[in-house]
Amino acid sequence: MVPDRHARASKVDHDPRRRPSDGFRVLSSNRFRGLVEDAVAALPQRFSRPLTGAVVVVRDLPPPPMVDRDGEVVLATVDEGRLTVYRRPLEMRAETRGMLEETVMLAVAQAVSRAQGLDDDLDEFFD
Numbered sequence: 001m002v003p004d005r006h007a008r009a010s011k012v013d014h015d016p017r018r019r020p021s022d023g024f025r026v027l028s029s030n031r032f033r034g035l036v037e038d039a040v041a042a043l044p045q046r047f048s049r050p051l052t053g054a055v056v057v058v059r060d061l062p063p064p065p066m067v068d069r070d071g072e073v074v075l076a077t078v079d080e081g082r083l084t085v086y087r088r089p090l091e092m093r094a095e096t097r098g099m100l101e102e103t104v105m106l107a108v109a110q111a112v113s114r115a116q117g118l119d120d121d122l123d124e125f126f127d
Contacts, residue, residue, distance in 0.1 A: 026087075033056065039108055040108060043112075050116065051112065059085070061089070075111070083108065090104055
């Protein structure tokens with residue numbers, strides 16, 4: 001076997017082209033909060049009505065256990081008068097700002113539909 005003269009094997013882990021995306025990160029929590037408020041304002045009325053007067057809370061990570069009943073990471077929750085959105089899991093799912101806006105809107109709509117006991121299939125509501 002020929003030795004690795006150029007040390008390419010040691011650089012593999014550090015090559016950004018070979019790693020998965022780190023997601024789209026918003027510069028500050030205030031900007032992310034604004035993005036969440038814009039997403040809530042753009043929701044169809046069926047989803048935005050339960051959020052009227054609700055306090056928007058942004059947290060970095062969901063509390064343990066971080067998974068919901070389906071085994072997925074919790075992205076947003078709706079409790080009595082409070083919408084809690086978890087920033088890091090949402091940012092990891094998006095590669096651009098547009099994708100992040102769409103992901104936030106879907107996560108909030110899904111949290112509202114679960115809080116109301118509706119089906120999680122949101123395709124019919126965004127037509």
